[in-house]
Amino acid sequence: MLIKKRSGEELSSFLNVAKRCAEEGVFLTDTHAHLHFPEMVRDIDDHLKEASKVGVERFITVGINKKDSSKALKLAEEYENIFASAGIHPHDASEFNHSDIDFFIHTFRKEKAVAVGEIGLDYFRNHSPKDIQKDVFALFLDLSVSEKLPFIIHNREATKDLIAVADPIVGKKNHGGIVHCFNGDKELMKWALDAGLFISFAGNLTYKKADELRDALKYIPLDRLLVETDCPYLSPMPFRGKQNVPANVIFTAYTVCKVKDIDYKNLLFTLENNINNLYNIAHAKHIDY
Ligand SMILES: [Zn+2]
Numbered sequence: 650m651l652i653k654k655r656s657g658e659e660l661s662s663f664l665n666v667a668k669r670c671a672e673e674g675v676f677l678t679d680t681h682a683h684l685h686f687p688e689m690v691r692d693i694d695d696h697l698k699e700a701s702k703v704g705v706e707r708f709i710t711v712g713i714n715k716k717d718s719s720k721a722l723k724l725a726e727e728y729e730n731i732f733a734s735a736g737i738h739p740h741d742a743s744e745f746n747h748s749d750i751d752f753f754i755h756t757f758r759k760e761k762a763v764a765v766g767e768i769g770l771d772y773f774r775n776h777s778p779k780d781i782q783k784d785v786f787a788l789f790l791d792l793s794v795s796e797k798l799p800f801i802i803h804n805r806e807a808t809k810d811l812i813a814v815a816d817p818i819v820g821k822k823n824h825g826g827i828v829h830c831f832n833g834d835k836e837l838m839k840w841a842l843d844a845g846l847f848i849s850f851a852g853n854l855t856y857k858k859a860d861e862l863r864d865a866l867k868y869i870p871l872d873r874l875l876v877e878t879d880c881p882y883l884s885p886m887p888f889r890g891k892q893n894v895p896a897n898v899i900f901t902a903y904t905v906c907k908v909k910d911i912d913y914k915n916l917l918f919t920l921e922n923n924i925n926n927l928y929n930i931a932h933a934k935h936i937d938y
Pocket residue numbers: 681682683711767879
């Protein structure tokens with residue numbers, strides 16, 4: 650319903666609001682992107698310029714395995730406003746070798762490394778056996794505790810096991826965390842909120858049929874909310890089906906505004922505050938490319 654009603658006129662007036670916020674120095678962060686992936690990094694300056702035009706000025710590029718996490722870190726070290734995370738995505742869990750732990754600890758201690766992730770469980774694709782996924786997930790949660798970093802969780806059709814693995818570790822001690830690309834799962838939402846975690850919404854929030862997801866958003870306090878693109882995946886409306894880019898995070902933020910009945914600038918202040926509560930990183934600022 651939200652998207653159908655969005656006429657060209659409404660969209661252009663929203664884009665003007667976003668640009669005005671950018672001119673006033675009120676910026677938005679894409680908290681989960683894969684900017685170092687080959688299909689993104691080859692046009693990275695264009696993506697950053699395009700994002701900057703609509704006020705998206707800070708990015709967290711998320712690693713999915715050992716080699717990929719090195720690439721994430723390298724990109725973050727080249728760009729002041731890009732930060733990186735390192736981890737093993739559940740798809741890649743069976744590739745993980747215990748001798749890689751030193752590499753990850755070394756990586757987590759770099760200045761531009763801000764999180765452990767993405768980690769978690771994915772029983773939809775099951776690219777790695779469940780037991781291995783669970784072991785690797787638990788190990789990285791432990792690392793997030795010992796390295797005093799927040800974690801970024803990926804969950805697909807594995808809620809019960811995910812909570813069973815994470816709860817004892819997260820309940821003991823944690824430095825914050827994010828359930829990324831939230832899909833509306835109420836059990837996961839309740840657990841995450843009770844555990845003090847953040848819930849991050851991606852472009853699927855804007856889809857026509859996502860009424861349930863938008864309903865779930867109504868229950869999530871603003872001070873537990875983040876937005877992301879997960880680019881190159883999951884383009885929001887009106888770009889669904891195309892390769893996603895970090896600038897598109899504004900459309901997810903726009904949908905949050907409508908669902909939560911909050912104005913865009915206020916939402917940006919709230920999200921910036923949330924990020925600073927979670928991550929020890931510099932404020933978003935404009936950079937000329
Ligand atoms: Zn991702």
